Amino acid sequence: MTSQPTAAAGTDPFAGAVPFSGPRFHVEPAALYRELRRDHGALAPVTLDGGIPAWLVLGYRELLHVTGDPVLFSRDSDLWNQWDRIPDDWPLLPMIGRKQPSILYTVGExxxxxxxxxxxxxxxxDAVELRRYAERYADALVDTFCGGGTADILDExxxxxxxxxxxxxYGFPEEQGPLLVKAVKDLVDGGPDAIAGQTHVYTAMTELLEAKKEQPGADVVSRMLADRYDFSDEEIVQDLMVMTVAGHQPTADWIGNSLRLMLTDDRFAASFTGGRHSVGQAxxxxxxEDTPSQNIAGRxxxxxxxxxxxxxxxxxxxxLGFAAANADPQVHLEAGASTNGNNAWFSFGHGEHRCPFPAQEIAEAIARTGIEVLLDRLPDIELAVDPADLVRRPSPWLRGMTKLPVRFTPTPVLGEL
Incomplete structure (x- = not known):
């Protein structure tokens, strides 16, 4: 059992706090979380940008408690006792915002x-329709690079x-899809085009909402409008943006991290000869072991x-330390043991604010279909670099690769078959 440290009366509870940044969070997070658990117990004091204190919940049971009690541990960021220290240009404001009208910071009924x-x-x-869309777009993407023999599977x-x-x-017209893809990617990348990407997504969602008011269809936005209670247009637009970004980036990293595992671990070699059970296992x-949602702010x-x-x-x-809780030795499986069928991970959260179950099913369908299409189309795909040369994105929040270069025997596009 891990010892649980207690702070002496009158001492600073954040003494010895660890900066919540740096390469170890994306290079060797598992080792870092073990050290934090050894030195601090189930909760580790950390400091965010600018020396702002916070607690990182490392323990599985403790995380269950925090996410299962929305009254004691609220999603209402107005409760934060550090707001008087937060400057207007604080880099984490988009993630830990105040008075945001999205579902992320709404509580209660x-x-x-x-x-x-x-x-x-x-x-x-419809599950069949969802898989058909995923197959269609996955094939179209593979068509763009299948004839070249090499690709960056992450970016492409x-x-x-x-x-x-x-x-x-959601009901976007076909011609708007590629522009929305670029805008979301720019927003998530956080580079010089991030603000323009955010603006495009917001504008696109606002225009889509207005279009669906005039001409509803069999799509997500039309169904939200038909079941909107007294929510304002702004609230629905904000929720659509949350659904898009939260549904996109973790799913993209789920695809990338799963392919990295299958391309570097001999246990999944069967996947390249038709053993599709290994896709779900990976x-x-x-x-x-490598969840895209590493840490979430917060409660x-x-x-x-x-x-x-x-x-x-x-x-x-x-x-919320999802990755650390998944690796808690009190619940974690022995090294090498199969995780197949064990879905007790924290990767989609827990409690009232967990990712809605239908959203999880959508993410899984997109990720699994995408991986299966890729392996079907490029059966001899292999990593084009040494696994040690793969680089993780420099973030303590989301875990994914920056590049995933592969090589394969060139194949014709579907239109030429």
Whole structure:
């Protein structure tokens, strides 16, 4: 059992806090989380950009408790006791915003109503139709590079497929799909085009909402409008943006991380000779060992409390350490043991604010279909670099590759078959 440290009376609870940044979070996070658990127990004090204190929840049981008690550990960021220290240009404001009208920061009955609106709209998606769209767009993407013998599977495939499918499900016209793909990618990359990307996504969602008011169809946006309670147009647009970005980036990284595992681990070699059971096994193992959603901000304590042997003050921020909790030795499987069929990971969250189940099914269908299409079309695909040369994105929040170069025997596009 891991010891649970307690702070002496009058001492700074954040003494010895670890900066929540740096290469170890993306180069060797598993080792880092083990060290944090050894040195601090189930909760580790960390500092965000600018020295802002927070708690990183490392323990599986503690994370269950935090995510399962929305009253004590609220999603209402207005509770934060650090707002007077946060400058207007703080880089984490887009992630830990104040007074944002999206579902991410809504609590209580209104959150339940918004979650029901979104969940019902996604649950009505026909599974056969969803897979057909995913296959269609996956084939179209493979067609763009299959004749060259080499590709960056991340940039040319995984980072493009999810949002392309989501755009079709939401009801965007076909011709708008490619522009939305670029805008979401620019937004997620956080580079010089990020603001322009965000603006494009917001404008596109606003225009789509107006179009569906005039001419509803069999799509997600039309179903949300028909089941909107008293939500404003702005609230629905914000929720559509959350659904798009949250549905795209983790799914893209799920595809990329699963392919990395299958291309570097001999246990999954059967996948390249038609053993499709290994695709699902690899995807499930990634959610345990290499989950795209590493850490999520967050929850705020609504009153003074204790958790994991730590004194938590009212208004303290708790960061949800999904990856660390998945690796908690109290629940983690022995090294080398199969994770197939074990879905107790935290990768989609837990409690009222977890990712809606229909959204999880959509993400899994897109990711699995994309991987299967790629392996069917390029059966001898292999990694084009040493696995040690693969680079992770420099982020403690989302875990994914920057590039995934591969080589294969050139094949004709489908139109030439």
């Amino acid at each position: 209104r959150h339940r109503q918004r979650a029901a609106m979104m969940g019902n709209a996604m649950e009505a998606i 495939f995984a980072m493009l497929l999810p949002v392309r499918v989501l755009a079709r499900l 995807m499930n193992e990634v959610l345990w 705020w304590a609504s009153r003074d409390t204790r958790l994991g042997g730590r004194q938590i003050a009212s208004g303290d921020l708790l960061i």
